[in-house]
Amino acid sequence: MKNKILLFGLTLTLASCGSWNRIGDLTTIGNRNVDDSKKYTLLTREVEAVAEADADAMEQAVDNLTKKYEGEFLRNVKVYVKSNGKKVKVVGDVWGTQNTLINVSTEANVKVILNVGDSVVFKRKGKLTDGKIIGVNSNLVIVEYDGNKKVELKYDEVTKTNK
Structure with missing residues (x-):
């Protein structure tokens, strides 16, 4: 005891x-x-x-x-x-x-430059969603979508658009 x-x-x-x-x-x-x-x-x-x-x-x-x-x-x-x-x-x-530009190289050696303010598309719950980059660091981008929702995504999860 x-x-x-x-x-x-x-x-x-x-x-x-x-x-x-x-x-x-x-x-x-x-x-x-x-x-x-x-x-x-x-x-x-x-x-x-x-x-x-x-x-x-x-x-x-x-x-x-x-x-x-x-x-x-x-x-x-x-x-x-x-x-x-x-x-x-x-x-x-x-x-x-945000004082750096992020260069993302693809397998075909095409460079894509991601900046704060760029429009992007990404998959959210199986659907394509439009958003705007509000932050960039060495590993991720922060994307704002649907008004004021925010999400962190890897570079290969976003596609830059011409909006």
């Missing part, structure tokens, strides 16, 4: 040390000044970074995300802290300037 109680207590202690506690939601967070003359676009959605809780853990987590996705700031941010207080996790959408 003592062993069962001890095992239960140890399991409860270990489980409580590993959980994340949500401490808040933020509309926008960033460590750089925002330039009103630039047009910022959504680069990627719902990504996360974790930082050790030293002097500036939240700042480090925000920096990790903006550097990884080459962005300027985060929107729709959720902030978590480990129940033991040793780590901070930040989850949000990375926004930044």
Whole structure:
């Protein structure tokens, strides 16, 4: 009986040390000044970074995300802290300037250049859907369709159109 109680207590202690506690939601967070003359676009959605809780853990987590996705700031941010207080996790959408052109080469060596604002067609639930590129990163494009719905797609899942 003592062993069962001890095992239960140890399991409860270990489980409580590993959980994340949500401490808040933020509309926008960033460590750089925002330039009103630039047009910022959504680069990627719902990504996360974790930082050790030293002097500036939240700042480090925000920096990790903006550097990884080459962005300027985060929107729709959720902030978590480990129940033991040793780590901070930040989850949000990375926004930044779209300063690169993406060249996609096909098997026939035909280059297609995808830019923010280009019209594309893609398959959604078995049907062809029209959309507009609102973000581009090294792996994916973010396409807005049907008003304000957004989806991340691989380059080979979209076809550029002349709209």
